[in-house]
Amino acid sequence: MPIRMTSQRQIILEELQKSKQHLTADELYVIVREKMPRISLATVYRNLEFLSKIGMIGKLEVGGRQKCFDSDVLGHHHVFCVQCHRVDNVHLDVKENYPSHDMVDGYIIIGRKLEFVGLCPRCQKKTKR
Amino acid sequence: MPIRMTSQRQIILEELQKSKQHLTADELYVIVREKMPRISLATVYRNLEFLSKIGMIGKLEVGGRQKCFDSDVLGHHHVFCVQCHRVDNVHLDVKENYPSHDMVDGYIIIGRKLEFVGLCPRCQKKTKR
DNA sequence: CTCCGTGCAAACGATTTGCACTATG
DNA sequence: CATAGTGCAAATCGTTTGCACGGAG
Numbered sequence: 001m002p003i004r005m006t007s008q009r010q011i012i013l014e015e016l017q018k019s020k021q022h023l024t025a026d027e028l029y030v031i032v033r034e035k036m037p038r039i040s041l042a043t044v045y046r047n048l049e050f051l052s053k054i055g056m057i058g059k060l061e062v063g064g065r066q067k068c069f070d071s072d073v074l075g076h077h078h079v080f081c082v083q084c085h086r087v088d089n090v091h092l093d094v095k096e097n098y099p100s101h102d103m104v105d106g107y108i109i110i111g112r113k114l115e116f117v118g119l120c121p122r123c124q125k126k127t128k129r
Numbered sequence: 130m131p132i133r134m135t136s137q138r139q140i141i142l143e144e145l146q147k148s149k150q151h152l153t154a155d156e157l158y159v160i161v162r163e164k165m166p167r168i169s170l171a172t173v174y175r176n177l178e179f180l181s182k183i184g185m186i187g188k189l190e191v192g193g194r195q196k197c198f199d200s201d202v203l204g205h206h207h208v209f210c211v212q213c214h215r216v217d218n219v220h221l222d223v224k225e226n227y228p229s230h231d232m233v234d235g236y237i238i239i240g241r242k243l244e245f246v247g248l249c250p251r252c253q254k255k256t257k258r
Numbered sequence: 259c260t261c262c263g264t265g266c267a268a269a270c271g272a273t274t275t276g277c278a279c280t281a282t283g
Numbered sequence: 284c285a286t287a288g289t290g291c292a293a294a295t296c297g298t299t300t301g302c303a304c305g306g307a308g
Contacts, residue, residue, distance in 0.1 A: 002281055004287060017135035025273080040290045045273065047288090061191070065298095066272065079236045090233055104219055106250035107208045113244040133283060134308060154298080169265045172296065176263090193295065194273095 003054065006034075008039050013056065013071070014045045021089065022060055022068035062087055062115055077113075081120035090116060132183070134255055137161075137168050137238035141176045142185065142200075150218065169226035191222055191244055206242075219245060 015031050016023060023031075029044045048069045052059040055129060060068040064078050077090045103111050144160050152160075158173045177198045181188040183229060189197040191209050197216060206219045231238050 006282070006288060008289075033141075038290075042274075043289060049274095050288095079233065079238070081236070082239070088234060088236070092233055104245065105217060106243070107210070107217070107247040108253060109208070109245050109247040110211070111246040113246060115242040115244065116145065116233065116236070116238050117240040117242060117300080118233075118236040118238040124237060132261060137264075137306075169267075171266080172264060178299095179263095240297075 006045055008036060009047050009051070011035055011039075012044060013051060016057060016069060017071040020072070022070035022087065024066040024068055026066075028069070060087070079116040079118055080118075081121065081123055082117055083119060083123040086120050086122075088120070137165060137172050138176050138180070140164055140168075141173060142180060145186060145198060146200040149201070151187075151199035151216065153195040153197055155195075173190070201255075206245065208245040208247055210244055210252055212248060212252040215249050215251075217249070227252070 001096055012028065015035075016028060019031070019056065025045050025048055029039075029041050030046070032039055032044065046120075048057070048059070051057045052069060056072040058072070060070055060078065062068075062078055065085065077092065079088050079090050081087075140161055141157065144164075145157060148160070154173050154177055155170065157177070158168075158170050160174065161168055177186070177188070177249050180186045181198060185200075187199040187201070189199055189207065191197070191207055194214065208217050210216075
């Protein structure tokens with residue numbers, strides 16, 4: 001089954017790669033609509049789901065409400081602001097000393113996710129004053 | 130401001146502790162309704178939010194749709210099944226060799242969350258056949 | 259007696275789906 | 284030309300909120 005590359009799929013993928021950070025479905029919707037005004041939000045959702053399923057992009061489901069999608073699938077972690085629910089990338093070299101189990105409690109482990117929880121710069125200022 | 134302990138708050142807390150695993154709001158709703166049939170789902174949500182805010186229980190926001198709540202606040206990680214979105218506890222001793230930063234990219238780090246992603250036993254069987 | 263907490267229903271935000279139509283391979 | 288993908292609107296799911304009433308302190 002070859003991947004059918006529609007113009008909307010193309011643009012969604014391009015814009016996501018161009019942005020170099022994770023975006024939610026409707027942030028991407030706003031961006032894509034500039035080039036293709038008649039695209040529907042449902043199509044954005046369907047394509048993000050599809051692209052993440054075939055591994056071309058990463059789906060990111062951290063705390064808070066909306067899922068994010070990310071074209072850079074590898075090698076970074078995330079910080080989540082407890083106050084405003086903002087999510088940022090962390091490029092921090094973490095020595096991973098996990099036991100080399102690929103099986104835990106009956107689960108086949110296919111990945112690990114390290115997530116930092118904290119207070120973002122903006123919310124620090126808000127709290128201080 | 131003393132904590133006002135209503136009967137519904139009491140039961141919600143008890144049942145969550147009794148169950149010894151994390152539950153979603155409406156799983157707990159079903160359980161609590163057996164003892165208190167007229168309780169409303171909104172009350173369950175409001176109390177879970179409240180109890181987690183004052184630190185008596187833990188709120189867990191991993192991948193997937195629903196938030197989970199957990200009376201055992203400490204010392205375990207979670208596995209998330211990519212297929213059925215089940216979440217389980219992992220009691221696995223992980224040597225944490227993180228750099229001792231408490232500040233990353235402007236964020237004040239207040240916590241870390243390690244989450245495993247995998248395929249649960251049930252879904253492994255489904256996939257095999 | 260004073261508020262905080264409740265039940266109910268309605269509102270909400272994010273995501274999904276049914277359908278008839280379009281366009282890719 | 285078959286069938287996967289689209290746009291639209293309506294449906295769904297989890298969660299939150301406004302309001303009038305009830306019970307804890």
